[in-house]
Amino acid sequence: xxxxxxxxxxxxxxxxxxxKRDAALMLPSxxxxxxxxxxxxxxxxxxxxxxxxxxVSLDGAPLTGGALVKVERFLDLVRSQAAPxxxxxxxxxxxxxxxxxxxxxxxxxxxxxxxxxAAAGAYGVALDRAGLSRLARRGSGSASxxxxxxxxxxxxxxxxxxAEADLASVAEPLPSSPDLDVAMAVVVLAAxxxxxxxxxxxxxxxxxxxxxxxxxEHTERDAAAACEAIAAGDLERLGEITETSAMRMHxxxxxxxxxxxxxxxxxxxxxxxxxxLRAAGTGAWATMDAGPNVKVxxxxxxxxxxxxxxxxxxRRTVLRARPGPGLRVERE
Numbered sequence: 001x002x003x004x005x006x007x008x009x010x011x012x013x014x015x016x017x018x019x020k021r022d023a024a025l026m027l028p029s030x031x032x033x034x035x036x037x038x039x040x041x042x043x044x045x046x047x048x049x050x051x052x053x054x055x056v057s058l059d060g061a062p063l064t065g066g067a068l069v070k071v072e073r074f075l076d077l078v079r080s081q082a083a084p085x086x087x088x089x090x091x092x093x094x095x096x097x098x099x100x101x102x103x104x105x106x107x108x109x110x111x112x113x114x115x116x117x118a119a120a121g122a123y124g125v126a127l128d129r130a131g132l133s134r135l136a137r138r139g140s141g142s143a144s145x146x147x148x149x150x151x152x153x154x155x156x157x158x159x160x161x162x163a164e165a166d167l168a169s170v171a172e173p174l175p176s177s178p179d180l181d182v183a184m185a186v187v188v189l190a191a192x193x194x195x196x197x198x199x200x201x202x203x204x205x206x207x208x209x210x211x212x213x214x215x216x217e218h219t220e221r222d223a224a225a226a227c228e229a230i231a232a233g234d235l236e237r238l239g240e241i242t243e244t245s246a247m248r249m250h251x252x253x254x255x256x257x258x259x260x261x262x263x264x265x266x267x268x269x270x271x272x273x274x275x276x277l278r279a280a281g282t283g284a285w286a287t288m289d290a291g292p293n294v295k296v297x298x299x300x301x302x303x304x305x306x307x308x309x310x311x312x313x314x315r316r317t318v319l320r321a322r323p324g325p326g327l328r329v330e331r332e
Contacts, residue, residue, distance in 0.1 A: 003047030003092075003332045006117030009324040010040035010099050010110040011145045011152060012184065012295050014242040014287060015223045016249045019206045019216060022162045026141050027169050029206070030219035031156040033226040034145045035297075037184060038324035040099035042107070044114035045332060046122040048089040056093040074112065074139045075119060082123040091119065108198070112139030113146035117329040132327065133170040144171040149326035151176050151230050153223065173326075177233025183303040185284075185296040186319040187310050189266045198290040201253065201260045209256040215248060239285030239297050246287040264292035270310060277309055 017032035049055070056063040056071050063071060071093065079087045095114065099107045116136040120127050127135060129147055137144035137154075145152040148171055157168035206212055222245050229238040253260040267288065274296055277284040284298045284306050298306045303320060311318045 003045050004118045004121035004329060005043065005045045005332050006114045006121070006327060006329045007041055007043050008110045008113035008117065008143075008146045008327045009036050009038065009149070010042075010107065011036040011142065012287065013142065013145075013245075013289065014238065014297065015219060015226045015245045016287075016289070017141055017154065017156075017219075018249045018252065019202055019212060020141065021156075021158065022165075023203065025162055025166045026137050026139075027158075027162060027165050028141055028154065028156045029158065029212075029216040031158075031223040032142075032145070032154045032219070033174070033223050033230070034142070034152050034154070035182070035184065036146060036149045036152060036324045036326065037321040039186070039319055039321035040107075040110065041324070042095060042097050042099065042110035042114040044093065044095040044111070044118045046115070046118035047092045047332075048086060048122055049092050051090050054091045054093065056091075056095075058095050059097060070139070071115065074115060077138055078116075078119045078123050078125060078135070081125045086123055091122065093119075108140040109142035109146045112136050112143035113327055115139060116143065116147075117327045121329050121331070129326075130170045130172070133172075134167070137169065137171075144169075147171060147327045148173045150174070150323045153227060156220070158220070174227055174230050176230045179233035180230060180235060180238075181300040182235065182323065183298055183300040184321045185298065185303060185306045185310055186321055187270050187294040187296065188317045188319060189264060189270070189292045189294070194262070194291050196260060201262075201290055205253050205256045205260060209252050211252045211255045215252040218248065219245065235297075235299060236283060239283060242287050242297050243285040246289075250288065262288070262291050266316075267292045267294055270294040270296075270316070273310055273312070277306060282306065282309075 011034040013034045015033040017028045019029040021029045113136045133144045133147040151174040154171040157165040274286040307318045
């Protein structure tokens, strides 16, 4: 059987998901809304072999330790759905990230979405888009959204018991107004791995932050409001929701014991620069994930002006991104 290649693009949450109500099933505490980007993506190839162990490489180097265990467990989940003739075979996985790994730029989203598509294809597990979103979610929650392009909502299904929510908690593409032509400027302040990973920081925040219940409640409302703004083509409203969601998420982390702090002095400088852009009449709204890097939502027509202002004469590295496509899968 030939290998299967999949390409998935990273997505940036405009309304954040931060916190799980079921870590085993990767069920979120609240819904989220995201934008899949064209500039950052993962390419993954999966083939089957007769050896005794999975072989996994990332960017040409063998994967080891906890990262390898995470991929092996995910492959076991795929194998559990495969036909008996192939379920016992091991996988040879080769993955390449065209996005800095573990730096708060959604590399896990694109990585597990690509792995879901390639592994399901290699093992002959026939899944529709909702099924691929559900599978990708089990590797990384945000990966459920990278199955689709453009604006996406991941439903928490928090009103359902976990067994039912496991089926219902999938991402879906959002209808958007043709007037909503957006872009994103990505200010790369640190491209290396984070001191504390997202999964660990998330669990710690849920367990110790007194702000977490309020965060989850308001996030569900923000997700609904963001969907309305996207459908109406209201960029200003969407931008306001986006920036508020990010600041609330980081406030919730800062209230944990001990605090989780991804904000760096350079991050605060960029946040101030974004506020200055708005004060001067250019629509720009910041968001941040689990890392110091800052992403700035703006109209596509304002992207070059926003990039120039944030680059500050070349002092900062600023990347350009626009809405990107959904998961693509093909046989090699």
